[in-house]
Amino acid sequence: MTQTTQPSPLFLITGGNRGLGKAMATALAAAGADIILTYRSGATEAQATVAHITALGQKAAALCLDTTAHQSFATFTGALETTMNALGHTHLTGLVNNAGFGVHAPFATTTATQLDDLFAVHVKGPYLLIQALLPRLKDGGRILFVSSGLSRFTSPGFSAYGTMKGAVDTLTRYVAAELGPRGISVNAIAPGAIETDFGGGVVRDNAAANAAVAQSTAMGRAGLADDIGGAVTALLMSPANWVTAQRIEASGGQNI
Ligand SMILES: NC(=O)c1ccc[n+]([C@@H]2O[C@H](COP(=O)([O-])OP(=O)(O)OC[C@H]3O[C@@H](n4cnc5c(N)ncnc54)[C@H](O)[C@@H]3O)[C@@H](O)[C@H]2O)c1
Numbered sequence: 001m002t003q004t005t006q007p008s009p010l011f012l013i014t015g016g017n018r019g020l021g022k023a024m025a026t027a028l029a030a031a032g033a034d035i036i037l038t039y040r041s042g043a044t045e046a047q048a049t050v051a052h053i054t055a056l057g058q059k060a061a062a063l064c065l066d067t068t069a070h071q072s073f074a075t076f077t078g079a080l081e082t083t084m085n086a087l088g089h090t091h092l093t094g095l096v097n098n099a100g101f102g103v104h105a106p107f108a109t110t111t112a113t114q115l116d117d118l119f120a121v122h123v124k125g126p127y128l129l130i131q132a133l134l135p136r137l138k139d140g141g142r143i144l145f146v147s148s149g150l151s152r153f154t155s156p157g158f159s160a161y162g163t164m165k166g167a168v169d170t171l172t173r174y175v176a177a178e179l180g181p182r183g184i185s186v187n188a189i190a191p192g193a194i195e196t197d198f199g200g201g202v203v204r205d206n207a208a209a210n211a212a213v214a215q216s217t218a219m220g221r222a223g224l225a226d227d228i229g230g231a232v233t234a235l236l237m238s239p240a241n242w243v244t245a246q247r248i249e250a251s252g253g254q255n256i
């Protein structure tokens with residue numbers, strides 16, 4: 001009897017050089033996926049992640065991309081196609097829209113520029129990037145947005161950021177509705193407060209903020225990047241794609 005080996009799935013993860021994106025990339029690779037990650041300026045971190053994934057026995061590459069620079073998406077998709085072919089792939093199995101940053105400022109003093117910048121990275125960039133990648137995404141594939149606990153509960157100072165993540169939840173349902181006929185499932189993972197560089201490391205490096213999160217979380221601690229890597233792997237490596245249009249919270253039970 002001849003044995004046929006299934007080709008590895010291929011995922012594109014934006015902002016995969018550090019933090020949650022890096023944890024998702026390494027967890028997916030450990031579960032048998034090939035990875036193309038994007039970075040904006042962290043080329044050295046990105047190459048270290050690529051080397052780590054290669055050592056796990058999977059194929060990986062890193063490409064530079066500012067996910068807010070939509071004028072560059074046509075050039076990016078050309079470079080992506082060349083990279084996919086070099087890794088032995090013709091299509092992406094999935095895309096994870098992870099790149100992003102937060103703004104912590106009172107509602108009364110949040111500026112128009114801060115609103116524009118948050119909209120660009122959390123909503124407009126992913127919206128147009130998915131459009132650009134539609135021909136390269138395989139039927140039956142996956143799209144994952146990254147939402148936040150802050151689209152369910154409020155925390156003063158996050159009015160602009162939390163509102164953008166609320167828009168991400170809505171966009172998730174619309175993209176799911178329109179790509180469903182191609183068998184593509186579209187969901188949003190919503191992490192609670194996680195110890196990464198996010199916000200200058202506010203959850204990781206600020207003992208008072210960290211203790212406040214732990215106290216308000218069922219699991220009794222702040223989240224770690226690997227908690228999200230595991231949740232994303234469970235979702236994206238499952239053979240079933242019937243879960244779609246969902247906001248799936250991975251917060252350890254924060255503010256429940
Ligand atoms: N850390 C948390 O507590 C937390 C909680 C919920 C959701 N999130 C979300 O998770 C995602 C990842 O955050 P993180 O905690 O890993 O933060 P991080 O700051 O460690 O990493 C963010 C990544 O996004 C990239 N990025 C930011 N702006 C970009 C742009 N314009 N173009 C390309 N890349 C860009 C950065 O280069 C970096 O690689 C974000 O969408 C964030 O909103 C984080």
Ligand SMILES: O=C(O)[C@H](O)[C@@H](O)[C@H](O)[C@H](O)CO
Pocket residue numbers: 102147148149150155191192193194198199202203209213
């Ligand atoms: O949920 C998010 O998207 C944010 O990263 C928050 O987790 C904040 O970092 C935290 O609330 C600060 O205390």
